[in-house]
Amino acid sequence: MDDISISIEGACGIIRLARPRAINALSADMIAAVRAALDEWDENERVRAVLIEGEGEKGLCAGGDVRATRELALVGDTRRVSAFFADEYDMNGLIATYPKPIVALQHGIVMGGGIGISSHARYRIATASSRFAMPEGAIGFFCDVGVNAILYKTAQARALAFLMSGQTVAVADAIALGLADAAVPEDALAGLRARVIEAAQAGDPDTAITALIQSESIDPGEASFCGLADSLAPVFAAETVGKIVENLLDLAEEGDPGAAALHAAIARQCPTSLAAIVISHRRARQLRDVRAILEDDLALAKHMALRPDFAEGVRAVLIDKDRNPQWQPARLADVDSDALEKVLGEAALA
Template sequence: MTGQLDVIREANLGIIALNRPEAINALNLEMIDGITRALEQWADDEEIRLVLFEGRGPRGFCSGGDVRAVRQAVLDGNAEEADTFFAAEYRMNGIIARYPKPLVALTHGIVMGGGIGIAGHCAFRFTTSEARFAMPEAAIGFTCDVGVNFILSKAPVHRALTFAMTGVPVGAADALALGLTDCAIDPARRDAVRAGIAAAAGAARIDAALGALMQAEMAPVGEAALCAAADRHAGLDWTDEAAIIGTAGLEPQLAQLALRSPTSLIAIAESHHAARRLSHIGAVLAADLRLARLLCRLPDFAEGVRAVLVDKDQKPAWRPNSLAGVDRSSIRAVVGAA
């Protein structure tokens, strides 16, 4: 147990609780390393049969990675520190995705970026019905990373790209439709569901116990509004600036496209299409790391984090400021696009 991460054993259950509520449990390197150590130790521990991820505090499960610290390292001339952070985070994502024991995520509130990178790769994913999911990286000059393209590749491409490129927060209905979670629960039932997860750790058939819990606890979620908007524009060319801007003017859910980093939009589109051709999570995460190393050294990353998270003026000056000015060849080279 550390000040920012609670690692707890309860009989056959291992619990990893993100405990940095003042930052909505934003992941730093210490937390990432702690998660990795716990998972590696429990993988060979016969007493631990199931592992639960949860987040402390009322605001949410996890707001993503601590990109302000990453930005500062780049500005200080220590981009290698950024490389170390991303390599550690993506290694953790891979361990979660390929874990030999059942992993359960119980999320609430804000579930963004690196939070989806943890919860989305778990085998059993519960979320409260008021949760908000997002991959907001296009707003900070970065890309949809942490292996999320591997998850989104199972959704229709137009829905996946709408979610990843707009970066807008979506509710549980969209998260279910996109394959980011499995079961939306009534927030008032969160403690009861947690107790059910703990009980499943001692069940003869853990998978069956968790499946039954999901079936019993699924709550109404309403319309998947972002997916519905995406369906109305399924044929949109996501690399055509005029088409994007024109569509953004017609759909409130797509309006954020016109405000995003052009470099990010191209990076997200290219990396997503490349991920659909890859057969395993390891290859997707390797491409994510190559792309992260490129993008964190480009001007839009430092500028985007400044505008959104540091100065918070929400007025980034993107360079280049149009899709036509983006060097697509360098992005395609690192993601392995044909």
């Protein structure tokens, strides 16, 4: 495949996403290649660690190939839509539970499926220019790839502010959210890659990799987004998504600039997506198991990808780029939250 490179260097398996013009967006074939490599290396005694990286200056990975998924949904190919998400989430689960250390180099853009393929790794190394986001609410979808299995470990306000707003955050906030472990200097990344490969040959790769990361880490700075979310904790503790948005608006109208900025970002998201994001995240805080959370994600993905909002959101953001989606329904008050709860309830019984 031209879009991905699978190789072994020394004792380290290398997964290199090689689709830089699309910021390494994950296709079905790329996901299948990652899964096959991880399955093979699990049994290969020569491979003692795995490195995940992305080609090109723009970033590790901008997400899944939602354009292709949209086309499948539009022609009613539900089997391939379901298969894409099932395979992607299986890959996420493999990475999260892999018995050998996986190191992800999170340079540049790390969004959506990029978080899925990297933030579940045992070691996540970003740089000062790294930017993280879960922007699925803007395309009529929801925050999937098992990200809630990471974010349930942080404060609810931080998690919901990040997920609902779709805001892009820098490395300090990514570390505070649990999406990355450390930041290293931009010009140190190439040398660090070589040293990770060397560390894979150590008697104890985990100890060697940990020491390597500690020796290269720099102060990431202030986690300003998480600080804002912490100050708004009572807002995000509200029982319903509607009340969260209402409380943010009240503070915005009282002159709170942080609340105003968050409200403005959230107000641009698909209403049904916002409900799905809050419901799925709060369920994850109860489930607290990556595989169970990914099962929830699969049930919701099958539902959300076939709704008209997904096709419309991808059109507005990625195809026509008019940024003017016509959501159905257009108001949060008209969202059928019970239908979303039912989807997840049926998943739990399956």
